[in-house]
Amino acid sequence: MSDLQPARGTHDILPDEMRGHRRVIDTARAVAERYGYDEMATPIFEFSRVFKRTLGDTSDIVTKEMYSFTDKGGDEITLRPENTAGVARCFMSEGLAQNAPVRLFYAGPMFRYERPQKGRLRQFHQIGIENIGTPGALADIEVIATGAHILDALGVRDRTVLELNTLGDGESRDAYRAVLVEYLQTRIGELSGESRERLTRNPLRILDSKDEGDRRVVADAPIFSDYLNEASQAFFAEVREGLDALGIAYAINPRLVRGLDYYSHTAFEFTTEALGAQGAVMAGGRYDGLIGMMGGSPTPGVGWAAGIERLAMLCGDPPPARRPIAVVPVGDAARIPALTLSEGLRRAGFRVDMAAGGNLAKRMKRANKIAAVAAVILGEDELARGSATVRDLQSGTQEEAPLASLADRLARYR
RNA sequence: GUGGCUGUAGCUCAGCUGGUUAGAGCACCGGAUUGUGGAUCCGGGGGUCGUGGGUUCAAGUCCCAUCAGCCACCCCA
Incomplete structure (x- = not known):
């Protein structure tokens, strides 16, 4: 029996459920197409360094969640834990810079070695879009609007909330990080063990800690928005202005952070209360530093990814099969x-x-x-x-x- | 990775403080109906009680381990 079960955190997608997935994917693809996105696919596995270099050595994904193995030729291979790195790699190795900006849509399985829960699987599926090569805030607005439109089309928008934040540009973030670390050092005794470790690796993450002691410390911490330089403020203002103009409601969440350095400016998440602890349904942001960090010539990018299983759950019963x-x-x-x-x-x-x-x-x-x-x-x-x-x-x-x-x-x- | 809860038929579940051949509803199969479905009635098949070990005269029931799911943490999609 036990060896006939699917491996932990994976499951068979039977026709009823598959139709639910199909609806999510087809709807998303059709909507994204109106915004200029064409579907593409990257391999399900890449050389491990693609993700390691890209996700940083300290992220949870790299330190404990990757499905990695050495293949028969001795290559270090990893099953993709997310697809932005793969798309960025593809952008470079296929010479897509020639066609920049490019707008790409994808759908497919991702793999993360995590403890399974409802809405959290080891093999799960994502749809996503990447707009690579467009620098301005308009692109961020449009990327968010594409996501909102898809959630509308799926009929789940009213059960989600758009949380928004800015990470500023590199200069702003460096300035803030320095001040933040300095402040946290003065109260290091009150921080949780985990946060003490993060202090050197990933201090911004501490802002998002749920530990009570950490929260008390964070409450008095310097405010990131005070350290945004003028360009970053203007960028964020334009994003908000655009969302307002499109009638897309959002809640500013200063604790919405991304740990990795290549993220900048816009960070956002559509979250829901309806799925228990796994509230994030669609998450994305701007990653201007990514392609440069991977060795390409610096190229801006924005995008998001959304969990197909989570969206399908929000959608409820799948459409019935075609009657014969x-x-x-x-x-x-x-x-x-x-x-x-x-x-x-x-x-x-x-x-x-x-x-x-x-x-x-x-x-x-x-x-x-x-x-x-x-x-x-x-x-x-x-x-x-x-x-x-x-x-x-x-x-x-x-x-x-x-x-x-x-x-x-x-x-x-x- | 940490903590907690759960695991009996394809599905949803019952099975009292351990005690004869483990039950129900739904589903499935057959018949009433060899050129007519849905309703009804009758009958039938199907379970190594997640798995492995232990305690006991006796284990679905108690203990341990293990696997899986769920919940929370963590993290995120």
Whole structure:
């Protein structure tokens, strides 16, 4: 039994759930397309250094969540824990800088070695967009608007809140970090052990700590916005102005931080209360430093990623499957004619299920069970007349129709 | 990675302080109905009680371990 279970934190996506995923992906892709995004895909695994260099040596993802292994050729490989690094790598190795700015949409599985919970899996799926090569705040606004639009289209927007913050540019962040560390040093005794470690590696993260002692210390900490230089303030102001103009509500959350240096300016998250502890549904921001850090020529970028499972959960019951037409042969002589009829209807665009086995009653039962919209009954009587009986399984009414015009008769069931 | 809760049929669950062949509803299969489904009635199949060990005359029930899920922390999508 246990070795027949899917590995921890993974699960099979059966047709019902798959339709839920499909709805999220298809909706997102269609909306993103209106904003100029084209779908692409990067490999599911990359050389480990792509993520290590990109996510930093201190991030949780790199230190404890990567699925890494050495392949038979001795290469260090990692299953992608997120896709921005892969897209950035692709941007460079495929020479996309020639076409910059590029707008890319993706959907696919990601892998993180975490302790599973509802809405948190080891293999999960994300959709995301990346706008690479566009520097201004307008791009940030539009990226957020694309996300908001997708949440609208999925009908879940009213259950989410947009949290917004700015990380400023590098200069502002360096200035603030220095002041912050200086302040925290004076109260280091009150910090949690974890935060003491973060003090050297990742001090901004302390602002987001949920430890009570940390929070008391953080409450009196210098305020980041006081250290934003003029350019950073102007950038953030424009982002807010744009969101206001588009009627996209947001809540400024000064504790919304990103630990990594290549992030700058806009950071945002659409969160929800409806999913328990896993509240983040769509998260993103600006990563102007990323491509430079990976060895490319400095190129700005903005984007977000969203969890398909989480969005699908918010959406509720998946749409029902398309209802088929059941072709029901009666008697041996009808078998082959029913087969060719089925094939013809499929060529004409219908979803067709041909019942086999059992008597007519059994086949009708089956037709009912698979939620067929109609049954096309083909027996010797009909064959002799070159027709078929079409029974509407909703109303129970039926009529005979010539085979030649059957597809037209069935048109409303397509 | 830490702490807590849970694990009985495909699904939802019952099974009292350990005590005969482990039950129900739904679902599934067959029949009533060999050219007509949904309703009803009758019948049937299906469980190594998550797994492994231990205690006991006796374990679904108690103990330990392990696996998985869930909840919180952590982190995030």
